[in-house]
Amino acid sequence: MSSRKELANAVRALAMDAVQQANSGHPGAPMGMADIAEVLWNDFMRHNPTNPQWADRDRFVLSNGHGSMLIYALLHLTGYELSLEDLKQFRQLHSKTPGHPEYGYAPGVETTTGPLGQGITNAVGMALAEHALANQFNKPDHSIVDHNTYVFLGDGCLMEGISHEACSLAGALGLGKLVAIYDDNNISIDGEVRGHGTTPGWFLDNTPQRFEAYGWHVIPKVDGHDAAAVKAAIEQARAVTDKPSLICCQTIIGYGSPNKQGKEECHGAALGDAEIALTRANLGWNHAPFVIPENVAQGWDAKARGAAAETAWNDKFAAYAAAYPAEAAEFKRRMAGDLPADWEAQAGAFVQSVIDKGETIASRKASQNALNGFGPLLPELLGGSADLAGSNLTLWSGCKGVGKGSEAGNYVYYGVREFGMSAMMNGISLHGGFIPYGATFLMFSEYARNALRMAALMKVPSIFVYTHDSIGLGEDGPTHQPVEQIPTLRMIPNMSVWRPCDAVESAVSWKLAIERKTGPSCLIFSRQNLAHMPRTATQIADIARGGYVLRDCAGTPDAIIIATGSEVELAMKAADAMSDKQIRVVSMPCTNAFDAQDAAYKEAVLPKAVTARVAVEAAVTDGWWKYVGTQGAILGVDRFGESAPAGALFKEFGFTVENLVAVVKGVL
Numbered sequence: 135m136s137s138r139k140e141l142a143n144a145v146r147a148l149a150m151d152a153v154q155q156a157n158s159g160h161p162g163a164p165m166g167m168a169d170i171a172e173v174l175w176n177d178f179m180r181h182n183p184t185n186p187q188w189a190d191r192d193r194f195v196l197s198n199g200h201g202s203m204l205i206y207a208l209l210h211l212t213g214y215e216l217s218l219e220d221l222k223q224f225r226q227l228h229s230k231t232p233g234h235p236e237y238g239y240a241p242g243v244e245t246t247t248g249p250l251g252q253g254i255t256n257a258v259g260m261a262l263a264e265h266a267l268a269n270q271f272n273k274p275d276h277s278i279v280d281h282n283t284y285v286f287l288g289d290g291c292l293m294e295g296i297s298h299e300a301c302s303l304a305g306a307l308g309l310g311k312l313v314a315i316y317d318d319n320n321i322s323i324d325g326e327v328r329g330h331g332t333t334p335g336w337f338l339d340n341t342p343q344r345f346e347a348y349g350w351h352v353i354p355k356v357d358g359h360d361a362a363a364v365k366a367a368i369e370q371a372r373a374v375t376d377k378p379s380l381i382c383c384q385t386i387i388g389y390g391s392p393n394k395q396g397k398e399e400c401h402g403a404a405l406g407d408a409e410i411a412l413t414r415a416n417l418g419w420n421h422a423p424f425v426i427p428e429n430v431a432q433g434w435d436a437k438a439r440g441a442a443a444e445t446a447w448n449d450k451f452a453a454y455a456a457a458y459p460a461e462a463a464e465f466k467r468r469m470a471g472d473l474p475a476d477w478e479a480q481a482g483a484f485v486q487s488v489i490d491k492g493e494t495i496a497s498r499k500a501s502q503n504a505l506n507g508f509g510p511l512l513p514e515l516l517g518g519s520a521d522l523a524g525s526n527l528t529l530w531s532g533c534k535g536v537g538k539g540s541e542a543g544n545y546v547y548y549g550v551r552e553f554g555m556s557a558m559m560n561g562i563s564l565h566g567g568f569i570p571y572g573a574t575f576l577m578f579s580e581y582a583r584n585a586l587r588m589a590a591l592m593k594v595p596s597i598f599v600y601t602h603d604s605i606g607l608g609e610d611g612p613t614h615q616p617v618e619q620i621p622t623l624r625m626i627p628n629m630s631v632w633r634p635c636d637a638v639e640s641a642v643s644w645k646l647a648i649e650r651k652t653g654p655s656c657l658i659f660s661r662q663n664l665a666h667m668p669r670t671a672t673q674i675a676d677i678a679r680g681g682y683v684l685r686d687c688a689g690t691p692d693a694i695i696i697a698t699g700s701e702v703e704l705a706m707k708a709a710d711a712m713s714d715k716q717i718r719v720v721s722m723p724c725t726n727a728f729d730a731q732d733a734a735y736k737e738a739v740l741p742k743a744v745t746a747r748v749a750v751e752a753a754v755t756d757g758w759w760k761y762v763g764t765q766g767a768i769l770g771v772d773r774f775g776e777s778a779p780a781g782a783l784f785k786e787f788g789f790t791v792e793n794l795v796a797v798v799k800g801v802l
Contacts, residue, residue, distance in 0.1 A: 136433035138361045141176065142168040143417045144211060144430050146390055149203035150413060151423040152224040152231070154404045159225060159233065162387040162400035163201030166358070167286060167317050170383055173364045174284060174315070175208055175436070178372070182440030183213035186241040189469045190447050192281045193244050193260045193565065197253025198288035198317065199234040200402065206231050209242040211426070211434035216240050218424050237564065237592040245564050246592050249584055251294030252557045254314060257285035258300040259561020259570075261312035261378070262536065262546070266516060267567045269542045271465050276454040278447075278465065281311065282372065288317045289327050289337055299554030301378075305349030308538035310375035313368065316341065317358070319387040325398045342382055351379040358383030376538070390417045468514045468567045471651065480511050481645050488641045489674065492666040497659040497699070498601040500640035502527035508644060509533075516568040518546035519599075520555050526573035526601045552578045556585035556598065563594040569648060573599035575607075576616040576658055579623065589654040590628040596654045597647045603633065604752035604771075605787060606662045606700055611777030620658060621757040624725055628653035632724045633751075635702035636664050639723050642677045646727075658699070662780050665703045667721070680727025681739055685709055687716035693746040693798050696720045696761055701750045701769075701789065708794040715802070718744075725757070746801045750794060752787070767801050769794055 145168040153159035174194075181191045196205045203224065210216045216230060220240070223229035230240045234248030244260070247253035261283040268279040291297050304312060320326050322337070329335030342354040351374040356367045364383065371379035388400030391413045405413065414420065421427060455462035467474070474480075484507035488500070495503075509515055509530045516536075519528045529545065536543035548555040552574045559570040579586065579600055589596045605615045624631045630650060632643035640659065647655035667684060676682035681696070685706055692715045697705035702721050709717040720739055722728055728736070740747070740761065747766035749758035755770035762768060771787055784790065 136430045138169070138172055140430060141433050142172040143390070143419050144426055144434065145171060145204065145207040146417065147414070147419050147421065148207040148210070148221060148424070148426075150405050150410050152203050152206070152221050154407065154410055155222060155423070156225040157404050159203060159404065160200040160402045161203065161405055162321070162402075163198055163288065163317065164204035164207065165389045165391065165395075165400070166319050166385040166387040167201065167204055168389070169359045169361055170286070170315055170317075170364050170385070171204060171208055173361050174368060175212060176434070177365055178368055179284070180281060180443050181242075181436065182444045183242070183437050184441060185444060186214065188444050188447070189566070190279060190281050193257070193283045195244055195253045195257040195260070195283070195285040196235055196247055197257065197285050197291045198250065199247030199253060202231070202233060202235050204286075205235055205243065206240065209240060211431070212436040213440070214240070214242045216242070222424060245561065246588060249588065250290040251296040252585065252588060254285050254287045254291050255296050255300035255554055255557035256561035256564065257283050257312065257314070258304045258309065259558035260565040261304065261309040262307060262558060263516075263562045263565035263568055264311055265307070265309055266536050266543060269540055270513070271461060273454070273458060276450070276457060278451050278454050283312050285312070285314045286317060287314060288319070289322050292316070292339070292341060293337055296553045296557060299551040300558060301345065301350070302348050303549065303551060303554060303558075304378045307536065308349070308376050309378045312378035313371045313381065314378065315381045315383055317385055318382050319385045321387045321396070321398050321401060323398060323401055342380070345380045349377055351377050353379065353381045356381055356383045358385035359389065392416050464513070471566065473649065474511060477511060481508060484508065485638070485641045485645060488637050489669070491637070492668070493637050494663055494665045495637055496661055496663050497634055497636070497640045498527045498661060500634070500637035501599065501601075501644065501657065501659050502530060503637065504641045504644040505530035507641065508648060512569065512648065513544070514567060514569050516544055516546065516562060516570045518548045518555060518570075518572045520548050520552045520572070520574040520578070521550045522574055523547070525575070526599060528571070528573045528599060546572075548572065552581040553585055556582035556596070557588070559596040560585060560589050560592065560594055563589070563596050564592070569595065569597065571597035571599055573601065575602045575614060576600035576619050577602070577614050579619055579656075586623070586629065586654065586656070587626060590626045593628055593653045595650050598654060598656045599659070600656060601659045602661045603658045603699060604660070605775040605783045606660055606752065606780045608661070608780040608783065609777055612774040615775035616753070617771045617774060618754045620751070620753045623656050624757060630655045630724060630726045631658065632656065633658040633699040634723045635697070635699055635721050636667050638667065638669065638674065639677055639721070642674075643723060646678055660700050662700060664700055667702065667706070677723065678727065679731050679735060680724035680729070681720055681722035683718060683739055684721040685717070685719035687718055689716055691718040691744050692716040693748065693802055694718045694720060694740060694744055695794070695798060696722050696740075696747065696749045696758070698722055698751050701752060704789060704791065704794055705750055707791045708798065711791055711795050712798065717798070746798075748794070748798050748801060750789075752784075752789060765801065767797050769797050
């Protein structure tokens with residue numbers, strides 16, 4: 135039978151061999167954390183390598199994702215479909231083992247990590263999802279949601295500000311199933327973080343005190359190379375269920391390398407053949423590269439143990455289903471990501487009710503109305519706002535706050551944590567069982583931008599709600615008035631950005647975001663009232679295409695005005711004012727959806743023969759040139775705003791009927 139050290143050395147060997155073969159990568163962290171990983175994965179992790187999607191599995195997140203060979207080695211050794219050949223293809227084109235763990239590439243990778251701090255924040259979201267799901271489904275006599283979220287993180291994750299946002303909130307929420315293990319090795323790329331010789335330190339925080347202040351249970355100064363000490367620490371952490379736990383493991387980066395361990399040299403570069411030979415001898419690992427002896431392979435193999443754990447849970451779930459059949463069916467539906475069977479009919483009826491009302495209201499209010507319409511149909515909605523619920527209008531009649539205790543909440547008070555909120559939403563999406571939405575002012579999407587990018591990269595269906603969408607914000611001035619945000623959000627691959635022009639488009643955009651499974655959505659709403667636009671049944675159906683003819687003319691158009699959001703009403707009034715011309719108005723609430731349409735539809739909306747085109751949107755103009763062409767014009771905002779009432783600002787920036795008419799005439 136293999137010793138613990140021998141099992142850990144298998145991880146070290148695979149890490150240094152794969153990095154060496156790729157001549158690229160980070161061997162130091164996997165080698166330093168191998169002993170911790172061996173204890174966690176062999177003694178505590180409940181997972182089934184033959185079914186990586188088992189609903190009640192423990193979640194494992196490698197927040198310091200540059201050490202990706204650690205998780206790849208663990209997945210291979212425990213029995214996931216990740217072969218030695220896959221490990222040999224580390225960092226190569228189209229491999230299952232890219233340089234950082236990428237969600238959807240290797241089975242068992244729960245989230246994409248690499249941008250430091252976001253992994254721990256995803257993990258907080260996963261733990262929050264487990265907490266909320268348990269409170270919604272567990273019964274006094276049946277517990278079907280009962281798993282832990284484990285996360286490894288390093289100095290870099292703790293230096294990133296997002297770790298403060300997420301870990302502070304995790305403490306406030308009392309997420310007792312979250313166990314974070316800090317790899318305290320004193321090394322980052324630039325060297326010793328606490329300083330050395332004449333080099334000053336740059337990370338001198340008292341991390342245990344910091345996390346105690348957050349309300350965490352903290353276990354300091356654990357020897358990360360002593361398996362017994364690590365095991366005792368994890369047992370202690372698991373015993374504390376009313377608050378998250380941080381285990382501070384002191385380790386040596388590159389452990390086992392005679393000349394490079396403990397130094398930044400092994401952080402982000404291959405050890406080299408000579409040093410690897412010395413390391414093999416030092417560790418007593420007398421095996422060729424990528425060779426795992428049978429006794430070690432058997433010591434790691436978790437397939438039988440995992441299958442037994444899932445079978446035991448299946449038996450528990452069967453008993454639950456017998457006692458609570460409706461709840462069991464609902465749990466299965468939600469974890470599968472399916473919408474309710476009557477969703478289409480009920481959601482369609484709500485949209486029709488919005489059409490019938492024909493209200494002139496702010497689209498942020500229309501968004502809240504949509505939540506009140508869709509919310510009762512979707513118990514999986516898990517909402518929130520970054521301390522702006524009263525302005526974003528994200529609270530609906532069925533909201534109940536998520537917090538400590540056993541309450542079955544569905545709304546998170548995220549506080550002023552835009553980045554943390556967005557990355558937590560990604561963790562909630564990845565966990566399953568919920569459709570998360572979270573809101574702030576559009577301007578503050580900037581704080582959250584990298585989490586939006588990660589949502590799009592992973593193609594998770596997080597719904598980002600942004601209100602106060604333009605200079606129409608008014609008196610708060612240019613610091614709060616977005617101008618470049620909408621165009622740059624549209625540029626993110628896999629992102630679907632909606633800027634509706636009235637209550638009907640707002641309801642449809644919410645419906646489409648809820649139904650979308652292939653990526654995140656941004657829903658962008660106004661502070662000011664927007665007029666209702668009458669439509670035919672065909673036009674209503676075409677909203678989903680992202681762009682459609684809202685107002686047409688008798689013959690071939692002389693000019694086409696393309697608009698979004700609050701500027702659609704302006705475009706309609708300008709067209710009315712040019713009664714002597716044939717003017718078509720195109721509402722384009724989602725350029726991403728419109729761009730995905732076939733050529734015939736796009737030609738029907740924007741015929742190439744009509745070159746007199748004007749786009750109008752209260753944002754920077756660059757993204758509209760592909761629609762108006764070289765002979766067209768754009769009415770937009772290519773500078774920062776001003777502090778004044780919205781009406782005065784729209785006039786100041788030229789968003790008047792008279793000026794838009796002049797612009798259209800200029801292209802005719």
